[in-house]
């Protein structure tokens with residue numbers, strides 16, 4: 576089986592309401608979909624969203640990257656392509672230069688072709704014995720305190736009980752929002768994501784003000800490169816600290832874990848370069864008894880599908896799932912392999 580065609584298209588999915596974090600504001604999920612067609616007619620599909628603020632790749636960069644590797648991957652088998660795509664010592668300059676999101680899109684399309692060729696569901700191919708019911712959090716966008724409380728109310732009323740609260744650099748606002756949501760919804764689990772907006776002192780102030788409030792974890796309080804600052808916060812507080820923007824690769828994960836700079840790692844296919852690389856990080860975390868979040872950007876249905884299959888295969892390592900994009904789409908997507916019922920996700924029958 577050989578790849579004979581690689582096609583890209585730009586897709587947009589409107590959101591119910593704008594998605595706002597300390598880094599960006601988005602009204603549509605916009606992504607590149609890549610379709611690999613083999614000589615037997617089988618197709619593998621992968622997707623990469625534009626997240627310039629995070630991976631440095633906009634739509635143009637993702638399209639250019641995929642265009643530049645077409646001549647390398649065409650007429651190879653999916654497994655040879657996958658090997659070349661992730662070959663650290665590759666001589667192909669196009670492969671050396673490809674961004675992590677474009678690589679992730681190709682990687683997931685290749686995985687789909689390989690799982691198909693073995694007649695396996697993706698989750699079986701990745702090592703799960705059976706489908707599981709998973710729970711995702713839902714994002715509460717950064718906004719004024721009353722809008723955030725209102726959004727939390729809507730989320731809880733629609734059956735969500737894990738709220739991922741996006742906070743910014745205004746610590747008084749961060750404290751107020753967290754206290755109000757915690758008091759109003761005492762049974763909700765609160766995940767706090769500062770998206771690098773805080774200084775170490777801000778984090779201390781926040782943590783001190785919220786002693787006694789049950790918080791599941793605090794995600795990436797300080798700027799990605801400040802691993803020392805992250806470590807100070809991890810040592811200072813009893814709430815688990817999760818490294819997100821600080822960890823793209825397996826090497827980043829090793830650095831953070833070996834230096835005990837965070838308690839947990841947020842793995843995203845777009846940061847690490849696809850399923851192949853996510854598995855390397857998951858295996859390392861499994862061996863070192865470190866729990867993970869499996870996160871995502873605002874993504875399309877095919878990249879969410881494969882992330883959910885992966886979450887089922889590594890449910891012992893992945894303690895939190897942040898794959899709520901489909902809940903934010905204005906209209907449900909037929910391309911999802913999973914149903915979302917409140918926070919519960921299961922494979923469609």
Ligand SMILES: [Mg+2]
Nearest residue numbers: 768794795819
């Ligand atoms: Mg995050």
